[in-house]
Amino acid sequence: MPETPTSRHVLNRQRAARRHSRLVDAALSRACTYAHPAGRIVRIETHISVVFLAGRYAYKIMKPVDFGFVNFVRLDARRRCCEAEIRLNAPFAGSIYRDTSELLIDGRRCRLRRGGRGNASVIDYAVRMRRFDQRLLFSNLLAHGELGTADIDAAAVSLAASHRHARRAGRGPTAPAARLGSAALLREQVLAALAPLEADPSTAHAVESAALRATCESELARLAPHLDARRANGFVRACHGDLHLDNIVRDGRRALMFDCIEFSDALRWIDVTCDLAFLLMDLRARGHAAYAHRLLNRYLDATGEFTGLAALRLYIVYRALVRALVAMLKAHSPARSDAQASAGTASRYLALAASEARAMREPAPWLLLCHGFSGSGKSAASRALAELSGAIRVSSDLERKRLEPFAPPSLDALPASAYTQAALDAHYERLVADVRDVLNAGYTALVDATFLKAAHRARFAALARELNRPMLILNFHAPQARLAERVDAREHGPRDASDAGADVLAAQFAQADPLDARERQRTVDLDTDVEIEAFSRERWWAPLFERMRGEDGEI
Template sequence: MERAQSDARVLTALSLPETYPHPVRAVEHLQTHISHVFLTGPMAYKLKKPVDLGFLDFRTLEQRRRYCLEELRLNRRLAPAVYRQVLAVVLHGGRAALAPWDDPGGEVLDYVVQMTQMDQERMMDRLLERGEVGPEQVAQLGRLLARFYAEEPGGPQVSFAGRPSQVRLNVEENFRQTRDYQGICVSPARWRAVREFSLGFLREQRDLFKQRVEQGRVKDGHGDLHSGNINLPLGGEPIVFDCIEFNERFRWLDAACDLAFLAMDLDHHRRRDLREALVSEYITASGDRDLFRVLGFYMCYRAVVRAKVYGFMHEDPGLEFAERFRDLGRARAYFRQAAGYAGGEPPYFLVCFMGLMGTGKSYLAKRLAQATGWPRLSSDVVRKQRAGLSPGQASRDAWGQGLYGPAATTDTYETLLRRAGSRLEMGASVIVDASFTHDAWRERFLDLAQEQGAVPLLVQVYAAPKVVRERLLRREVKGGSPSDGRLELVAVQKANWQEASARSAAHWTRVDGGMAIEPKMSMLIAKLREQGYIRERQDEE
């Protein structure tokens, strides 16, 4: 996928108040993966990025002019008062200015779409975040959309897009373009589960898709119908804007696919009640009684589309690093939502090894990591890294002091939480190796597992005093271990050890670290299998 930067002269000019043909106090610059948007107060101006993403190509000036005109034409269907005109960014006397697109009077650098700037605080996504959207507003949207699809022409060319083979083309493109996101935005197991559900539904429901084509349900729709593209003005009808102009294949679709985007988005905002109100009102207004039969499939499809878009944005070098990092988290969340619509996925685990020094918990954690292929996060290694030390560099700090004082310990566990959370967000398993002396930290990791939908397993490794003594003495002689456990610290660590709370005990397994490795591993693998563990395939489709 080719990525290019917009002309710096154009970006600079559109960032200056004096460029615009109306009074401007300040300019706010926003970005998506395909556009720059400049908010000026009375007007907004949208500039297309010169990118080729496979499903769109804005690289040439002529392509950007063409799609600006298409954007104006198509969006006037649902937002006629918002979409004003297309303007050219031209070079006059060494500086960029705005002029009519069809009579620029100078060298054209690019084109922009001029829109009436809507009240940003009335954008539906912001209102949802503030809990200020009610059932009547989404019911009004349902009625508006039912009218829109009823009035929009279909015809043989548009209807062709609803055939099973064409729907499959869009679905397969999603997975082709997200294949490389495995291990970054989504675990291979989650990705496969969503893919297998999607392609399986298409195989099994071919007659249903054909039936919907025959019923005239395929329309020249919106294509990007989510809450970020809807404005809910006080006392007025909803404004639906920013439809897809760059690819007819994404806009010519079953009306259920359009509606599913907004339904999925409401679920994403944890407002299932609003999703149900939207769908119910739409079915009443449209008479589409079969909508429920395809809605789950299309919501899954739309969640993957959203994950894909945020994956693109994560890779965009033109965005700030913090925003790209947030986009990574968003992509992961949408993949998880897609897996929910797909009916689930293989379980993934958060395994926390804990226990006193010298019991063998790190060795057992390492062996489980080797057997499963899951990464192991070691508190000993993280603690040293955060202090700027190499893992094998010894520290003689006393218990509760220096490298092992409260501040360093809190920092170590918080880092382990973040790193484990990054894996679990993708639907991937992870092993955490730490002493977990205090139950508060066990609770935090259980909270993380619950939040991310992972299966938690707390493994306490213990050993007889004689075994612990022999191991610690041997470690002292050998040196080079990330652990700084020493004999003189055993008693104080034991005195600080907290027994499992009732919540922790529900996920607790005790393992004798003095046993041979084979029975210990067998016990752990059996425990995981009880909870659905299956060795993941290493070959990716």
């Protein structure tokens, strides 16, 4: 086929881009380019950028590529991207991002310089970052068995805080409006990720056998009003957009999130639940479902954001499809030596998407009510159960002290007026609304409250009948002396969400309504006079799990 002017232009541009990349690579691989001791320089490459680790700093450059969704061919586009990366990562990454550095050419020598924008000898721009220990990346910590629950909790708190303070779509002079975060745009994004996977022989069978297109289209249509209502209510915000385990690093007791999406408003201005879904998906795809369950519940503890659960499974499928697509493209790249591993990664993400799609089609949620006096271990036990099972825990103590939506709960003691019978009845009604959101989203709801009043138990039993969900009462009990000991320790220990002291415990004993015969039929007794570590073992929960497996679902 003869070469056309257009194809000649494209080829010339590609050759020029390759020459430029070789020049920049060579320059940043030499210690003399840097204005500080560089030591051994380490090069890390992605499909759109290259990072050079040199001494105390890391320098990230954008490749002169055009993938459609991102175009860095022009020098000014790469400069704008570097500047945007520093600005947009600030809410997530703390002090990691420093400034934009210029790569200058002076004769045959290249050097990095800060400031002085506009010099004609500038050939590229780099984001200068504080270098951190690569071993502290969450992905590396997880791979070596060193990622702990404290890291997961830190990530949940950090992400919740960044979402809480993020700009909202349509608010402020620089916030975008129009279609960003809309149901229509999400539909385009999901189907755009799905189409190449359907067309590729290596992934088409997995996509078809899991009925992913039919499930996605059905859920996108069903959830469209919910998605647009979420946007109208301010939940589409300036998010991270690329929140997987390679982009989070342990920093002391904090979790810093870096390398957010800076080149696409459509991928960054999203529902906060879609941002959270990426990290949940990545933890599960790497075989750590318990950490994903913990992250989700800690995020909900910090935000009370139960309404977002309705679309969470759809978002997880979407994120898994995107990662499967990236892995598939890597597997087909002739320049890569890890093609087989990339193909396996694509299969793993597709398996997760298929599992989540089945859960969307066939949800099987339960309503589990915690019951017991203060000090009976309900809160510690229910946290452990949520982590083991994937249930969504709704804490009465936390929600009572959440003064406004999306705000963290206060730990200050509430006045006595918050515990009158009328106030308690109103509080339990608010819990009903939260639990309804959880059950309607297809998740098991685990309600951490005392449920010492028959009327409150009856209200939740009515909700279970209304939604046709099976319900069990988890009766947590321990000797009275043990309850008193725990309540006293809590009063004199670190502040937490519970206001229950010795006087409250005494009042509970005097005023509690015992479980009646019908309630006892749907009760699982759990003796909590054990060490707290027992709650994290599946065998301690065996009576509950056996009951759930054997239930016929009648309420």
